[in-house]
Amino acid sequence: MDEASPPPMVSSGFPPVGVLLESLINVSSEVVSVEKLPFLQRRNVSTMVRRVKLLSSLFEEIQEASSPLPPSSILCLNELLSVIQKIKLLIESCRDGSCLWNLMQTESVSNQFYAAMKEMGKALDILPLSLLNITVDTKEQVDLLHKQAKRGELVVDPRDVQRRDELLLHVMAAANENSSKKKGFVDLGSAKEILSSIGLRSSLDYEGEISKLEAEAEKQAGTGGLLVVVNINNLISLLSLAKAAVVGDEESLKTREDLRQRAEVNNTRPDLSSSSYSAVCNIPDEFRCPISLDLMRDPVIVASGHSYDRNSIAQWINSGHHTCPKSGQRLIHMALIPNYSLKSLIHQWCQENNIPITEPSASSDLERSSSKRKLCEDAIDHISATKVAMDAVKMTAEFLVGKLATGSPDIQRQAAYELRLLAKTGMDNRRIIAEAGAIPFLVTLLSSHDPRLQENAVTALLNLSIHENNKILIMSAGAIDTIIHVLQSGKTMEARENAAAAIFSLSIIDDYKVIVGSRPTAIPALVGLLGEGTTAGKRDAATALFNLALYDVNKVNVVLAGAVPLLINLLMDDKAGITDDALAVLALLLGCSEGLKEIRKSRVFVPLLVDLLRFGSSKGKENSITLLLGLCKDGGEEVAGKLLMNPRSIPSLQQLAANGSLRARRKADALLRLLNRCCSQSRNPVR
Template sequence: MIASVGLVRYAKCVLFGASTPRPEPDSGKVDFSAAAAAEVSVPADFRCPISLELMKDPVVVASGQTYDRESISHWIASGHATCPKTGQALAHQNLVPNKALKNLISLWCREENIPFDVTESEPNAVTANKAATEAARMTASFLVETLAASKETDAANRIVHELRQLATSGSDVRSFIGGAGGIPLLVPLLSSSEPNLQLNAVTALLNLSVLEANKKRIMHADGAIDGIVCVLSSGATWRARENAAAAVVSLSGVHSYRRRLGRDRRIVAELVNLVNVGPISTRKYSLDALASLAGDRENIRRLVESGVIKVALEAVEDADSADEAVAVLAALAKRGGAPELGVQEGVVRKLVRVLKNGSDSGRANAASALVYLCRKAGGGNLVAELAVVPGVEWVIWEMMASGTERGRRKAAALGRICRRWAVAAEADRLAARYSDVSLTVASSTRMAVAQ
């Protein structure tokens, strides 16, 4: 059946050309693999941070972040030893099934009439079937060749939309499209004045960028960075601009590309602007991109100078974007931005609010940011401000007992900082008291001698 579907798709493209895409609302949602869910707004928590697709087998890594098993397994197999979203080094490579989230996704899929396989993940069916694999290869080659020969905007839009959909079929298919030369043909379309063509082009590149080899092809394609900047700054729809931000997240998963993207002040400036003016989903992906760029110490100064701290602190106030914003602040504080962050008015109060009310990942990042602030930003005053916040000690103890592994470690470090400050403050108080007593005794002695 799988082979037949692949062959029929190839035959349809050869005989009838690419299908005409349906008009899409500017919903600000990124593509995901379930075809039946194409017209449904998927909750952000149900999408894998790597592939941006609906998770079918969510698993938790050592950093406490959740990914789809296929995506994170490919990430680890590619030689990475860090969490893609936070940049934190993974203490181990065990993948723990997130059964609670999987049950929620399954329930949501049933309510939305979307097929969902609740069994444990299996190898990609398309890539496991030789005939289907060959059909996908022929389809990818045919579409790329047709796009190269296409002169009309409407025809190009249909082909690019077909490539966009095909790129969600699996890693092998993404490899076929990239190997056939599809990426250099998509890059010039990023600056298209036709909204649907621009959206399809940037989304196709986003879907292709999930594959490591395609990241390299995109970053080395002439005009690719300029095209992404063009969509970020003047994309015809919010969805196109959001997907461009998501592409920055995907591409910056490679350390050298993260540094190269961070050096481009246009990208940083446009991401900051999207956080300021974009709708919530665009704002969240832009914050994710900034957090990813902050994973390289060399980028921190440029991020700070571009006003990232200010927009992230403002985004922390919004419950919808607090988790993404505090991840930016934690990354900045960790890699050299603590002094600049520490002088911002209300920073401790805002981070403590996330520490009390945020998600597990948000609380871990808030604790991490507070630890680095207390250690590297002239800590005394900030620790004093933190220690007098009502209930903060209880929150720290609660995190140490029931938080994620990373959250427990950061909470323990924060607790030690607060205890040391309390001991030092008490010592200073006693010293001042004894000093006052000594002065009183000395004064009395002098008066007695004088008498």
């Protein structure tokens, strides 16, 4: 690399400095000008606003100075722009998104703020404050911010956790149909207090929140998260009941009282079940079936996430429709999931408003379908207790495995998709699915000519393989050759990438590293994915190659498959985003003579490693110093000479020896001593 040219990590893909600073100032201003803080994550939001405000002063001073900036500062500013944009989106999500959904995701949202803070600290690692034309006060403030970001801790507001847990108790009380009336009914007073504490106070607040939750349910349904959809619908049901209590205005109450008084005068009972009474009674919209507009008696959830009365939606489906009446989107399956939470809340609302509860007829067409299907529908209901949840998963898994074994290709595709989702979360789910006999059928479906069926099958096996015992079952079912075939020539890129991830998961067991590496097409297929895959696919391929290369015999095969040039190219590709993974694999390949020889062929590799010593992540710096040290040993005088001639190498090594991780400091010291010996021969020691 020419010494006068800027480092590749700084030169490619960055906007002009003026545009960069203008963007930083604008996005920082948007964050700092947040007027209405959200009711949740207040501490995280206020902390981030304060930090961004301080950085905003830095950006303005740099802009006013109009001085040339060192490359590392440009890299830092680009990283900070990305971080502040993430912070802006996070704050907007907390402020404008669904309060209840954010409350349910308290730990996850807090983790996102924590990750943003850590990214800010890493970006400031490479900011050369001493070289910037800014005031001493600003330098001190930024330095303090840097230290705070580096040692900052995850902040989860215990009040948010308490609100979430208390609200979940109310949701479970509504959903627990088998409980006694006292336990099954919701304490609306307590629920409304919690909802008020997160900003839901008026009927408009409730309507807006219900709309946001419905949008979230549609989003989750679109990705197949059925259990999540059920839980969101439970929240919507609770909100609907609370909203009905909030909007119970005087006119509605007066109308009902008039009906009762007239009935008493005439010595008759009011016709509380008549449609005229229903018309004057203020039925919440969320309690009405979108098809019939009547009060729902047996609400169910369809695949789109919307709730309907069972009889109405059953007639719709049985008449040949395969779309959601409300959203118009195609239903990915026809299962009707009982919405016990909404049903319980409707019953509570009916009793409070003196409306008789009539159970639906048991003769609906859908209820006359097979009892096995009904068990499946009930199984994916809410999870109220561990045993009930496990029984539900077991029934669901057995039903779906039966469809894998005997169904048409369309049914097999849907069953594989449902198993893929069911195996996505929970070790118990993965164990139960395997015990139901899913693995052999999924392995068979890997050879399907249907792209989606193949993709669902390989992804389901990937999810199942996370369970340790399932790795043995998958290998025993003879899956490895078919998984490698999908990796090599799968029908979709997602199928190929998930096959690579499955190989990574399986090869965690040492014996399987040997088995996979012995297949002649496995390693070349992974190397091929390094060049062709998406960012996620390249990362899956790199991590799988790393796992396999832990077994010495496989290192040679990885080198012979042409991995080294691809990995070095990925280091220079900012958009690839897998620098640390590529470095880790290269550090392993250095351990065989073939790998060392191939790496030494690259003319750009040493200057690139020097740049990574300065700008890389902590892990990246460790692997960079490992590679440099390995290259300088065993006849690496030429590499040592290149390092000595590079004006950036010695300061970077000294900086790493002083401030790096324990492993990095040890290796930096060793490399400095080695370079010192080289200098001693020319009487020019390194100090």
